[in-house]
Amino acid sequence: MDARRDVFQAIADPTRRAIVLLLAVGSLTPNAIAEHFNSSRQAVSKHLKVLAECELVRAEQQGREMHYHLNKNKLKEIEKWLEQFKQLLEKRFDQLDNVLEQLKTKRK
Amino acid sequence: MDARRDVFQAIADPTRRAIVLLLAVGSLTPNAIAEHFNSSRQAVSKHLKVLAECELVRAEQQGREMHYHLNKNKLKEIEKWLEQFKQLLEKRFDQLDNVLEQLKTKRK
DNA sequence: AATATATGCAACTATTTGGTTGCGCAAAAT
DNA sequence: ATTTTGCGCAACCAAATAGTTGCATATATT
Numbered sequence: 001m002d003a004r005r006d007v008f009q010a011i012a013d014p015t016r017r018a019i020v021l022l023l024a025v026g027s028l029t030p031n032a033i034a035e036h037f038n039s040s041r042q043a044v045s046k047h048l049k050v051l052a053e054c055e056l057v058r059a060e061q062q063g064r065e066m067h068y069h070l071n072k073n074k075l076k077e078i079e080k081w082l083e084q085f086k087q088l089l090e091k092r093f094d095q096l097d098n099v100l101e102q103l104k105t106k107r108k
Numbered sequence: 109m110d111a112r113r114d115v116f117q118a119i120a121d122p123t124r125r126a127i128v129l130l131l132a133v134g135s136l137t138p139n140a141i142a143e144h145f146n147s148s149r150q151a152v153s154k155h156l157k158v159l160a161e162c163e164l165v166r167a168e169q170q171g172r173e174m175h176y177h178l179n180k181n182k183l184k185e186i187e188k189w190l191e192q193f194k195q196l197l198e199k200r201f202d203q204l205d206n207v208l209e210q211l212k213t214k215r216k
Numbered sequence: 217a218a219t220a221t222a223t224g225c226a227a228c229t230a231t232t233t234g235g236t237t238g239c240g241c242a243a244a245a246t
Numbered sequence: 247a248t249t250t251t252g253c254g255c256a257a258c259c260a261a262a263t264a265g266t267t268g269c270a271t272a273t274a275t276t
């Protein structure tokens with residue numbers, strides 16, 4: 001759980017993906033997150049650390065509470081990758097695509 | 109490297125992401141992939157196994173060669189997640205956003 | 217037929233990971 | 247002032263991971 005600051009590695013863990021989705025709705029404290037699903041506070045805290053390291057999440061202290069919220073921009077890294085990927089695919093497969101679409105509708 | 113059949117975990121590894129991008133351009137054999145960057149054939153083969161397990165990649169035997177190619181549809185799982193995420197963000201934050209911005213600037 | 221090539225599989229290793237427990241500290245609540 | 251609460255940190259542990267090496271097997275090449 002150490003020096004990993006890669007968005008993709010951060011969202012590899014299902015618990016972390018859940019946390020990210022939770023935080024999409026609003027800012028939360030570690031305790032509040034932990035209560036949302038069966039995970040100890042410490043476990044959540046560690047996940048938050050990972051998410052914070054890759055800057056998917058930002059922490060803000062408010063009194064003795066820490067409020068974690070998403071860094072929307074960071075999600076764009078994932079989007080970018082997907083986009084790059086899709087462009088490559090489209091270039092190669094733009095004709096094949098139609099065939100595949102037909103196959104799909106046929107199957108269902 | 110065992111029973112992991114999760115797209116997100118599959119693309120967590122940078123080498124695997126590179127492989128996926130390579131395969132976006134066209135179908136390749138393990139050896140061909142390994143030559144593309146500094147990784148042993150075995151290592152690549154293992155990565156391909158992971159990618160195949162989560163169905164991001166499909167294998168086709170051709171004589172003694174295995175040809176690996178992408179499964180475009182699987183990428184949609186990632187897209188879906190991102191989409192879900194973005195919707196949450198937009199729904200909740202289009203008004204809240206301003207408030208949060210104000211709070212932030214006030215505190216600083 | 218004999219050799220070379222392409223590949224997958226199993227065993228082994230070092231590293232990383234997710235999780236727990238125990239601690240300390242600072243901010244609230246009493 | 248004392249206790250409670252929210253949190254992060256460090257140490258530890260079991261499991262998983264990425265990678266290596268050494269096979270075995272099937273298909274090409276000679």
